[in-house]
Amino acid sequence: MGVAEAGAPSAFDVLKGGERPAIVALAEEARIRLAAALADLGDGQGALLAAMPLAWATSALERAARKPGLDGVSEGLRTIAARVRTDGRAWSETYARLLTYETLATLPTRTVPLNVPRIAWPDIETGLAAVLRDTAAGVFSDWDEEFFEKDIAVARVAVIGEVGRAGGIERWTPRYAAKSSPLGLKLKLAAYLRGDYFRKGNYWRRHQWRGYREVLRQPFNVAAEKVAATVLVNKQVDGMLGIGWVFDPALREVNPHFKDMPNGFAAMGGRGFYKPTDPLSFERAITTSQARRELYEAGKYRPIDYGLFVARRDVLRWIRGRNLDARDADGVVVEPDQPSLIVRADDQC
Numbered sequence: 001m002g003v004a005e006a007g008a009p010s011a012f013d014v015l016k017g018g019e020r021p022a023i024v025a026l027a028e029e030a031r032i033r034l035a036a037a038l039a040d041l042g043d044g045q046g047a048l049l050a051a052m053p054l055a056w057a058t059s060a061l062e063r064a065a066r067k068p069g070l071d072g073v074s075e076g077l078r079t080i081a082a083r084v085r086t087d088g089r090a091w092s093e094t095y096a097r098l099l100t101y102e103t104l105a106t107l108p109t110r111t112v113p114l115n116v117p118r119i120a121w122p123d124i125e126t127g128l129a130a131v132l133r134d135t136a137a138g139v140f141s142d143w144d145e146e147f148f149e150k151d152i153a154v155a156r157v158a159v160i161g162e163v164g165r166a167g168g169i170e171r172w173t174p175r176y177a178a179k180s181s182p183l184g185l186k187l188k189l190a191a192y193l194r195g196d197y198f199r200k201g202n203y204w205r206r207h208q209w210r211g212y213r214e215v216l217r218q219p220f221n222v223a224a225e226k227v228a229a230t231v232l233v234n235k236q237v238d239g240m241l242g243i244g245w246v247f248d249p250a251l252r253e254v255n256p257h258f259k260d261m262p263n264g265f266a267a268m269g270g271r272g273f274y275k276p277t278d279p280l281s282f283e284r285a286i287t288t289s290q291a292r293r294e295l296y297e298a299g300k301y302r303p304i305d306y307g308l309f310v311a312r313r314d315v316l317r318w319i320r321g322r323n324l325d326a327r328d329a330d331g332v333v334v335e336p337d338q339p340s341l342i343v344r345a346d347d348q349c
């Protein structure tokens with residue numbers, strides 16, 4: 001995945017047709033803010049900027065983004081951070097702001113690595129507007145802070161921003177992912193995924209982003225439709241993957257509001273597995289809730305990472321059964337196997 005083949009239409013080729021005026025307006029606003037932020041820099045900073053032009057940062061990101069999804073963007077940002085952090089906190093923050101504006105401003109002219117179904121655009125626009133708003137408000141913690149990485153990845157459409165989540169392609173080998181699961185679960189997963197069980201594949205996985213708490217209160221299927229439509233129009237995606245402590249089926253006894261996480265994937269046909277619990281998952285589960293901590297201390301609950309794979313065939317069957325055409329509020333449809341927008345994806349990933 002990465003730079004699309006020569007001749008592939010850029011995002012602008014489609015956007016200039018007026019399909020997504022909100023994106024064009026947002027990019028224009030980002031361009032104006034970028035120009036103003038550059039003009040605000042004093043001579044000293046200006047010299048520094050000349051030594052480290054945004055073009056360099058963009059190309060560092062471009063190179064790293066040959067890896068799909070969030071991974072490539074995180075890697076590119078680490079390279080940039082290593083350079084800018086040595087110049088102090090204030091410059092590091094300024095540079096992050098410039099890079100965000102630049103990434104948003106150039107979105108319409110860039111060829112992005114994913115096909116985007118029309119149904120996903122409204123959420124993407126909401127997400128991009130939030131990125132622009134928070135950047136202008138000076139909301140920034142650090143280069144490797146997860147929301148900043150996601151902001152840049154979303155602004156590049158390397159991942160797709162939804163309300164509350166950011167999703168993209170990750171490379172997983174199901175056999176390795178499930179290796180510490182009970183044998184019965186492994187066998188069920190292998191029978192379900194067939195040959196894909198043994199192969200490294202491309203799985204669509206979502207991570208928390210702005211508004212995650214609120215989105216967990218919404219019906220699973222509303223957000224899942226957008227994800228499934230995205231899988232549909234990106235043929236290189238082998239299926240969906242949900243994974244983390246919030247997917248643990250045992251959690252529903254403790255916190256019923258998480259039950260849709262595993263249930264939604266299972267209803268699509270997915271099969272589950274256990275994975276050794278990530279220390280970060282463990283800490284998040286225990287530290288974000290007094291109630292969970294008390295149950296843990298009483299020996300009644302222990303955070304565990306649980307995942308579910310949904311095979312591409314099931315994702316497609318599910319989305320085709322959802323009758324999207326009739327229910328899509330703005331009348332825009334997702335046609336099976338017809339990417340309704342916008343830019344071509346490389347099939348290599």
Ligand SMILES: CC(C)(COP(=O)(O)OP(=O)(O)OC[C@H]1O[C@@H](n2cnc3c(N)ncnc32)[C@H](O)[C@@H]1OP(=O)(O)O)[C@@H](O)C(=O)NCCC(=O)NCCS
Nearest residue numbers: 207208212213216244245246255284285288289290291292
């Ligand atoms: C995932 C997460 C957003 C879910 O939040 P949630 O839907 O409110 O559900 P939780 O059960 O986790 O709630 C945790 C606590 O937040 C409190 N809470 C509820 N609404 C809140 C709000 N708007 N702001 C702050 N705290 C709130 C609850 O009272 C609860 O405390 P309690 O269990 O002692 O009563 C939250 O657990 C979190 O921030 N976790 C850390 C990040 C994480 O693990 N993400 C998922 C994997 S990537």
